[in-house]
Amino acid sequence: MLERALKGSPGYWWLLGSLLAVMTVGVVCYITQFNEGLKITGMSRDISWGLYIAQFTYLVGIAAGGVMVVLPYYIHDYKAFGRITILGEFLAIAAVIMCLLFIFVDIGNPVRMLNVILYPSPRSILFWDMIVLNGYLFLNIIVGWNVLAAERKGVQYKKWVKFLAYVSIPWAFSIHTVTAFLYAGIPGRHLWITAIMAARFLSSAFAAGPSLLLLLCLLVRKLTKFDPGKEQLRTLGGIITYAMILNCFFLLLEVFTAFYSGIPEHQSSLVYLYAGLDGHSRLVPWMWTSVFFCVVALVLLVIPALRRNETTLALGCVAVFIGTWIDKGVGLVIGGFIPNPFHKVIEYMPTAREIIICLAIWATGFFVLTILYKIAISIKEEVGVTNH
Amino acid sequence: MTVDRRKFLKIAGLSAAFGLGGKTAVDIFAPGELFASAGSAVPVATNQKKWAMVIDMKKCLEEQEKGKCNQCMAACHRVHNVPNFGDNIKEEMKWIWQESYEHLFPSQHNEFISEDVKEKPFIALCNHCENPPCCRVCPTKSTWRREDGVVMMDLHRCIGCRFCMAACPFGSRSFNWGDPRKAPKELNPDFPTNMNYPTRTKGVVEKCNFCDERLGVGKIPVCVETCQNINVHALIFGDLNDPASEIRKLLHSRYSIRRKTELGTEPKVYYLI
Numbered sequence: 001m002l003e004r005a006l007k008g009s010p011g012y013w014w015l016l017g018s019l020l021a022v023m024t025v026g027v028v029c030y031i032t033q034f035n036e037g038l039k040i041t042g043m044s045r046d047i048s049w050g051l052y053i054a055q056f057t058y059l060v061g062i063a064a065g066g067v068m069v070v071l072p073y074y075i076h077d078y079k080a081f082g083r084i085t086i087l088g089e090f091l092a093i094a095a096v097i098m099c100l101l102f103i104f105v106d107i108g109n110p111v112r113m114l115n116v117i118l119y120p121s122p123r124s125i126l127f128w129d130m131i132v133l134n135g136y137l138f139l140n141i142i143v144g145w146n147v148l149a150a151e152r153k154g155v156q157y158k159k160w161v162k163f164l165a166y167v168s169i170p171w172a173f174s175i176h177t178v179t180a181f182l183y184a185g186i187p188g189r190h191l192w193i194t195a196i197m198a199a200r201f202l203s204s205a206f207a208a209g210p211s212l213l214l215l216l217c218l219l220v221r222k223l224t225k226f227d228p229g230k231e232q233l234r235t236l237g238g239i240i241t242y243a244m245i246l247n248c249f250f251l252l253l254e255v256f257t258a259f260y261s262g263i264p265e266h267q268s269s270l271v272y273l274y275a276g277l278d279g280h281s282r283l284v285p286w287m288w289t290s291v292f293f294c295v296v297a298l299v300l301l302v303i304p305a306l307r308r309n310e311t312t313l314a315l316g317c318v319a320v321f322i323g324t325w326i327d328k329g330v331g332l333v334i335g336g337f338i339p340n341p342f343h344k345v346i347e348y349m350p351t352a353r354e355i356i357i358c359l360a361i362w363a364t365g366f367f368v369l370t371i372l373y374k375i376a377i378s379i380k381e382e383v384g385v386t387n388h
Numbered sequence: 389m390t391v392d393r394r395k396f397l398k399i400a401g402l403s404a405a406f407g408l409g410g411k412t413a414v415d416i417f418a419p420g421e422l423f424a425s426a427g428s429a430v431p432v433a434t435n436q437k438k439w440a441m442v443i444d445m446k447k448c449l450e451e452q453e454k455g456k457c458n459q460c461m462a463a464c465h466r467v468h469n470v471p472n473f474g475d476n477i478k479e480e481m482k483w484i485w486q487e488s489y490e491h492l493f494p495s496q497h498n499e500f501i502s503e504d505v506k507e508k509p510f511i512a513l514c515n516h517c518e519n520p521p522c523c524r525v526c527p528t529k530s531t532w533r534r535e536d537g538v539v540m541m542d543l544h545r546c547i548g549c550r551f552c553m554a555a556c557p558f559g560s561r562s563f564n565w566g567d568p569r570k571a572p573k574e575l576n577p578d579f580p581t582n583m584n585y586p587t588r589t590k591g592v593v594e595k596c597n598f599c600d601e602r603l604g605v606g607k608i609p610v611c612v613e614t615c616q617n618i619n620v621h622a623l624i625f626g627d628l629n630d631p632a633s634e635i636r637k638l639l640h641s642r643y644s645i646r647r648k649t650e651l652g653t654e655p656k657v658y659y660l661i
């Protein structure tokens with residue numbers, strides 16, 4: 001099936017070529033980081049995790065979000081999603097690959113990476129995160145590939161594949177729960193130590209992942225002969241709406257607890273993020289941009305007429321993606337370090353090289369995604385799932 | 389080939405038999421392999437000691453009044469090859485340093501506290517917590533609590549994920565953002581300052597180790613010794629399990645506070661005020 005990735009239109013090659021160009025620049029930047037150390041980033045003793053870990057956190061959500069098409073198909077026997085489960089699974093593969101790369105570039109001593117396996121430490125959440133992420137990657141590769149191969153031959157996939165697909169559903173929940181536990185279990189970082197963290201992570205994941213998937217579906221319909229289907233898009237829109245409402249609700253719950261209880265430690269990070277603290281307010285415009293996009297998303301998604309209109313639905317998905325990205329891919333991780341353990345505000349500013357490395361990893365993800373989607377869609381076109 | 393911890397301990401054990409110091413021994417038995425490791429880290433847990441430190445802030449501040457004293461900090465950083473980055477807080481490394489009262493005890497602060505107390509420089513270092521979150525989160529067991537209560541750091545195993553830095557509620561950990569040997573020469577003219585203690589590679593976390601390399605040979609931490617040598621005795625080190633120890637007596641007779649006890653990490657650095 002792989003050979004299908006090798007035949008394509010000029011547009012396909014242009015896309016791969018430009019992604020490859022971004023990746024190359026990223027590799028060059030990474031080599032300088034490898035030689036000089038993480039001092040080339042904006043991180044410091046006080047903000048010891050930055051954009052890398054924030055992107056990682058966000059992308060675990062995108063990966064987990066793929067399950068929102070797999071679950072209705074396998075558990076509720078919602079046949080319509082059968083057409084696009086493969087797109088969800090392949091998106092998950094690309095997202096997990098990006099996650100692993102973001103961890104890799106964040107490690108200060110990548111040559112010692114194997115120590116995580118050589119000295120397994122079950123008390124560390126990072127150890128479990130490694131297990132669930134790699135497990136999820138393999139589950140999606142095996143299930144996605146076998147289902148696609150069966151579809152190509154026009155036969156039903158094997159029983160064990162279905163079994164693995166069932167396993168992958170709770171597994172998707174686990175990757176984001178464990179990732180939330182990275183934050184929710186450490187004392188002294190008040191923005192993070194909240195029991196609702198895993199729930200917040202899952203809700204934002206189930207809004208952002210399907211949003212990206214929906215946008216990809218629209219793109220696929222435009223560029224290829226494969227149509228993911230009207231009903232499919234509409235159902236996805238409904239899922240995104242519920243998840244996004246929950247996500248915003250959970251955020252407001254945090255605000256209530258922090259400010260009604262009046263406990264200063266619980267307030268200070270939120271104050272820093274949304275109003276600025278001790279005269280430092282670098283993230284304030286970002287956070288209000290996020291609020292703006294979340295509100296726009298809610299308006300576009302909640303009003304039925306707008307949700308059923310594909311243009312406004314697509315805009316709503318873009319708004320979900322941006323709003324949740326800022327909230328989780330910037331604010332949550334960096335905000336957790338501010339103020340620092342001495343209650344001082346030390347701010348963070350990523351460097352150009354750090355940003356380029358991030359972009360290159362996103363490009364790598366889209367590179368993998370393009371190839372996987374190319375294979376999947378060529379097969380769908382061949383077996384003629386082109387009209388609905 | 390590199391020296392892993394087990395091999396390191398074997399060499400260290402052998403060398404003890406030959407009466408050699410840790411680094412010398414590695415140089416002999418495995419030349420050139422000791423790049424970054426915990427020095428002569430021989431875990432000796434002699435009759436269940438529980439090491440702790442008491443800081444008599446009264447004495448320390450009296451000395452501060454006479455003139456800015458930085459003897460303990462300078463001695464520690466010299467002995468452990470901790471580079472100085474000056475005003476560059478992005479790459480700052482520190483094992484023991486000063487922090488104002490209001491920042492060291494943020495929740496004790498109140499607006500009527502005199503400006504004087506608020507700004508008073510207190511000594512800060514790793515608390516060698518009894519229930520250390522840094523050790524809990526480490527994915528490679530590079531940082532762990534020894535039987536005698538010292539929270540150790542294996543600089544040779546650490547992968548530099550910095551999870552421990554996020555987990556430590558006391559800001560006690562520093563990261564080698566770059567190669568410490570490339571620290572600015574003007575500020576570190578004779579770096580490494582102690583040839584018998586290893587320098588680190590870039591990309592590993594480090595922190596106060598309660599001078600485990602000195603404890604191993606029956607000496608007290610260098611900061612404590614320095615403070616005694618200048619006749620101030622503001623830093624007192626000892627065994628919490630020994631009711632007759634000086635620190636137990638001090639904790640019994642004077643009022644002491646610890647940092648952020650509400651988090652349950654059980655710090656073992658006590659401040660007498």
Ligand code: SF4
Pocket residue numbers: 513514515516517520521522523539555556557558559560561595653
């Ligand atoms: S003070 Fe921080 S680094 Fe030291 S033992 Fe406690 S948690 Fe760990």
Ligand code: SF4
Pocket residue numbers: 525526527528529530531545546547548549550551552553592593
């Ligand atoms: S940075 Fe090193 S010591 Fe800290 S948690 Fe990671 S591996 Fe462990």
